Amino acid sequence: MSDDTAARVAAGIGAWVERLLPDRERAGLLAAALRREFGDSTERISAEVCRRIEKVCHSYSRHLTLKFHADGSLVPDREEPMGWPPPDGAAIARARGGVVSVERHQGVAVLRVDSLEAWESAGPFLEDAFAAAEAVGGVAAGAGAVEGRGGSRTDGGGGLVLDLRRNGGGDMETLSRIAGFVLGPEAVTLATVTTMERVDEYRTAPAGRGGGRRVVVLTSERTYSSGEALAYVLQNRGVTVVGRRTAGAADHCTPARVSPHVVALIPYGVVRDPVTGGNWEGTGVVPDIEVPEGAEMAAAMGACADGARPGA
Incomplete structure (x- = not known):
């Protein structure tokens, strides 16, 4: 059985956010909040723990959500996030x-x-x-x-x-x-x-x-x-x-496998409307x-x- 813990998942999310999110201040605050809440946690990852991690993340990026895979068969992404699959034209037509x-x-x-x-x-x-x-x-x-x-x-x-x-x-x-x-x-x-x-x-x-x-x-x-x-x-x-x-939820996000059990939507793009100079995040x-x-x-x-x- 995988030793996937809350600390491991939180660290993986924080590392991807600090790597991808151009809003450096917000990326640092999000990663620090995850370390503060889960950095020492040995609690085994579960769907319920994923919801708690999301709650912390949502104070900094509403789009950052987690999907739990109970079988633990995922291979964590290293070089690049897995990204979105190509559009399914047949499904879109249906x-x-x-x-x-x-x-x-x-x-x-x-x-x-x-x-x-x-x-x-x-x-x-x-x-x-x-x-x-x-x-x-x-x-x-x-x-x-x-x-x-x-x-x-x-x-x-x-x-x-x-x-x-x-x-x-x-x-x-x-x-x-x-x-x-x-x-x-x-x-x-x-x-x-x-x-x-x-x-x-x-x-x-x-x-x-x-x-x-x-x-x-x-x-x-x-x-x-x-x-x-x-x-x-x-x-x-x-x-x-x-x-x-x-x-x-304003950030542009991409899915990444952050542990054998978890795919996270990682924010990587910041939206700005030229009329307001801002967006609707949060x-x-x-x-x-x-x-x-x-x-x-x-x-x-x-x-x-x-x-x-x-x-x-």
Whole structure:
């Protein structure tokens, strides 16, 4: 049986964070907190111990989560973290590119997107969904239901509600494309991501549509990671956010096998929005209109009726 202990796992996480996270102060504080809490611990690693380690990590990086493998068969990474597997195009297609539905509520198009899948596979579904949402806003009410690749819709009305309440994040290119659909055809710089090696800039891709219409984004505690990023960049560019504060996980992360039993998501990239100079790490995205659970859709409809800030 492996001698995998809390101290070993905590040390492995701390070493990877100090190696990868460009925010040197935060990396040092996280590693020091792990040494302080678990440095002398001989407690054998378990799922419950992993949750306790996560709790310490979340004071410094909300994205840093652990997955426990009971069989202890992992070979710890040494030179490079294991990284993310390539996107599964077939699985993305089965999930309709993260698009759950396009519907009409009180004459407003409501587009629910639960994940930001790789654009290469998800793009056609999202393009269809936004085209359907535009049709909802541009055809006379009562025109009838239309079935599309992104789900059922009913034409009529105006305005758009982008429902991100269950969005768990994903691909940054897809985020940029969706932001382009909302903000319009002119390219807009959304964010930079700084790693130890470089700085990457993310901009909207010209969408040829969108912009100028009433837009509301819905969020909740389950809006996470790049789902939060999408809400954050749209809010900072004039789009109304309704709902509840998001989870607060802003760092870009990569999986690494830190022990025979544990894979950890290690933060390696720091996001900066040029509008705010910061991000939503630890704080979450704070809605413009905060409402209790169950009241979000009514509040979004009210915001559209009152003239929510247009995306552009």
